[in-house]
Amino acid sequence: MHEISLLESVLESLEAQAKQQGFQQVKQVVLEIGALSCVEADALRFGFSAVMKNSVAEHAELVIVKIAGQGLCPTCQQTVLLETRHDPCHHCGSFGVKVLQGQSMRIKELIVI
């Protein structure tokens, strides 16, 4: 369950933002999660309210924006959509597609009051 550690990092970041930006409460947290990142969106949702309890983000809504996996085929040089890291290129069938997008785990934006 490293999702809990990740949520604790999110919370630290929210608390730092609250000080810098002078807000009291977070209404919504938008996370951007890549399809190839090693984090499970459902596990984040499951742990979110527990980790945010008694913080600036208690009762905040969690919105997860999924980013598709994308890579470049080393053989045919075409861009490939990837659901997993070991998907072959759907143009030529080669393995070893270089991942270009979809590994990120980012705090995108917040709505605060």
Next chain:
Amino acid sequence: MCGICGCGSSSKSKFSPLKPHHHSHDDAHSHSHAHETHGERLIRVEQDILAKNDSYADENRAYFQQHGIFALNFVSSPGAGKTTLLVATINALKNTRPIFVIEGDQQTDLDADRIRATGAAALQINTGKACHLDAHDIGHAVQTLQVADNSVLAIENVGNLVCPSSFDLGEAHKVVVLSVTEGDDKPLKYPDMFHAADLMIINKIDLLPYTNFDVARCIEFAKRINPDIEVLQLSATQEQSLGAWLEWLNQH
């Protein structure tokens, strides 16, 4: 809250560093905008969730480079033979290259005791409920252990093929250890770890005749995930099989 550097982390480790170390702070800035009504504002953060861990990892990496420390992060599932490999490596390198070991386990000092029995310095970090070591743990451990300049630092991560793949510790290489009793399809089942590793050690190779592990298939699966991964085959309990591994260490 970490009482040492005030960095706000709920450090899980149970040791105290001998001297304080410096942490830089994220300077990622954000922008706020008026949003709808009721005094709500939209704040664009655009920050990596692991930014803090990564900044500690960058500090560790810079420290290792300055001091000529070659840091390796050993990852595997529990029971793949990481500790046995480290003990055998320390014994083989004795009097040639100093090795310091950081042991990560959820509970007990048993692994650090096994390392100390070889005469090498080892520090055990108990992560409690956490399933991985993080770069903040390592920064403190390096100071506590007083890792010597121009040495090898072996970090044995918590036995887990999932979580440790996300956490950069500042190491030069992640080394994934896979034993033949586990199954040759592990690279496909746990792709993130095999993607993050630079070297895969196939361990317990002496047990191959007793399993249906297909070495070529395993390597092919690992290279699907990570075409650049290097592969070594050995048995940590058979000293004569360690040659290529010791040579790899020598070359790095």
